[in-house]
Amino acid sequence: xxxxxxxxxxxxxxxxxxxxxxxxxxxxxxxxxxxxxxxxxxxxxxxxxxxxxxxxxxxxxxxxxxxxxxxxxxxxxxxxxxxxxxxxxxxxxxxxxxxxxxxxxxxxxxxxxxxxxxxxxxxxxxxxxxxxxxxxxxxxxxxxxxxxxxxxxxxxxxxxxxxxxxxxxxxxxxxxxxxxxxxxxxxxxxxxxxxxxxxxxxxxxxxxxxxxxxxxxxxxxxxxxxxxxxxxxxxxxxxxxxxxxxxxxxxxxxxxxxxxxxxxxxxxxxxxxxxxxxxxxxxxxxxxxxxxxxxxxxxxxxxxxxxxxxxxxxxxxx
Ligand code: ZN
Numbered sequence: 001x002x003x004x005x006x007x008x009x010x011x012x013x014x015x016x017x018x019x020x021x022x023x024x025x026x027x028x029x030x031x032x033x034x035x036x037x038x039x040x041x042x043x044x045x046x047x048x049x050x051x052x053x054x055x056x057x058x059x060x061x062x063x064x065x066x067x068x069x070x071x072x073x074x075x076x077x078x079x080x081x082x083x084x085x086x087x088x089x090x091x092x093x094x095x096x097x098x099x100x101x102x103x104x105x106x107x108x109x110x111x112x113x114x115x116x117x118x119x120x121x122x123x124x125x126x127x128x129x130x131x132x133x134x135x136x137x138x139x140x141x142x143x144x145x146x147x148x149x150x151x152x153x154x155x156x157x158x159x160x161x162x163x164x165x166x167x168x169x170x171x172x173x174x175x176x177x178x179x180x181x182x183x184x185x186x187x188x189x190x191x192x193x194x195x196x197x198x199x200x201x202x203x204x205x206x207x208x209x210x211x212x213x214x215x216x217x218x219x220x221x222x223x224x225x226x227x228x229x230x231x232x233x234x235x236x237x238x239x240x241x242x243x244x245x246x247x248x249x250x251x252x253x254x255x256x257x258x259x260x261x262x263x264x265x266x267x268x269x270x271x272x273x274x275x276x277x278x279x280x281x282x283x284x285x286x287x288x289x290x291x292x293x294x295x296x297x298x299x300x301x302x303x304x305x306x307x308x309x310x311x312x313x314x315x316x317x318x
Contacts (some may be wrong), residue, residue: 001070001300003282004054005271008061008294011047013037016202019090021180025122026086026292030060040294041270044082046189049294061296073267079111081317082248083187084272084294086121086180093175094207095130095154095195098188099217100169107213108190113169115247116185119313120163121274124178131157131165132222133172141220145211150195155222164242164252166227170219182272184250184315185213192217202302234259237306244318253312260305266316269297278308 004272012028015036022038023030039047043062051059056068061265064081065072073082087093097116099107118129132155135141145155159165159179167173172194175181191218192210200208214227230241236257243250249266253259255278271280277290289295297304 001298003285003298003301004053005280005282005298005301006054006056006061006071006296007052007287008041008296009052010049010294011039011042013039013047015093016199016207017089017091017177019088019092021088021090021122022086022177023259025180028292031050034090035088036093037085039083039085040272041082041084041296042187044187045082069296071268071296071300075267075317077111080187081112082270082315083185084185084270084313084315085185086181086272087175089175089177089179091177092197094191094193094197095150095172095174096191096193097172097214097218098169098192099190099213103217104188104190110188112186112188114186114188114190115169115245116167116183117243117250118165118167118175119182119184119242119250119252119274120159120161120165120179121182122161122180123159127159127178128156129165129178129179130154130174131167132224133252134222134223138215138218138220141218142215145194145215154195158219164227166225166243166245168219168225168245169264170217172214172222173190173216182274182313184248184270184313186247194218204295212242234252247317248315249318250313250315252312253306253314255306255308255312258305258307260286261303262305263303264299264301266317268299271295271297271314272313273310274313275311276309278306278310281305281307
């Protein structure tokens with residue numbers, strides 16, 4: 001079976017809070033000076049990535065998923081399950097929350113809710129995120145929202161490059177200005193905005209809020225999830241599993257020379273190059289890798305090796 005990795009052409013999205021770092025740091029062709037999101041590995045209809053190489057060149061990832069499920073270990077489900085993005089927050093994102101699968105299916109008629117996680121690639125000094133809230137109950141949360149007690153309700157957390165945050169569905173959150181983040185998430189675009197700083201959108205009007213849905217789906221009280229990193233240090237590589245949960249496993253791989261052969265323990269592998277360059281060896285074929293590449297290693301690749309100086313975020317559905 002074909003073992004060629006699928007290199008993807010990302011879909012780029014303008015956002016009122018976006019900037020130019022997706023071009024300046026990653027070399028993507030951005031549509032404007034306020035570009036917020038690069039959907040690097042995406043089969044979502046709101047931003048489909050297109051395959052750049054091999055027999056499927058020109059097809060979308062969604063088309064490959066529909067017609068060539070064997071590349072994905074015959075993984076079940078009508079929709080490709082995951083979405084990998086890079087976000088450039090020049091300004092603050094809205095304070096928001098996402099539903100779980102059951103709520104998303106019942107109320108929005110979409111296949112997935114949205115559990116997500118963030119790896120902080122880079123950020124300005126003293127950058128923050130909003131992560132969770134202080135209300136002890138749903139009633140207290142509703143009251144604080146009604147009374148616009150944002151300062152006391154929202155929990156702000158300082159961040160630095162290399163930090164990692166797990167944001168299960170129901171977590172109140174906002175990525176704030178100065179952060180460049182790689183996000184691994186369920187393939188969903190369902191967002192409930194609870195607060196948008198009363199700022200105008202592109203058309204001068206405020207963006208829509210979804211107060212009732214936010215109150216319904218917010219986890220009350222907020223509880224920080226426990227994270228346990230599992231590190232495997234080799235002579236020329238370090239593998240850090242950041243998260244393994246119901247929907248996905250996410251790892252940070254740092255290659256400083258050679259690593260491999262790495263034996264497959266995933267149905268298929270999503271790979272994004274955060275830094276450096278090098279090459280990926282599958283069978284006896286070499287594929288060059290560079291910063292900004294997004295690719296999928298198909299299930300037919302039983303082992304892979306990596307050479308070079310590379311920082312990667314890799315993920316897989318579980
Ligand atoms: Zn979010």
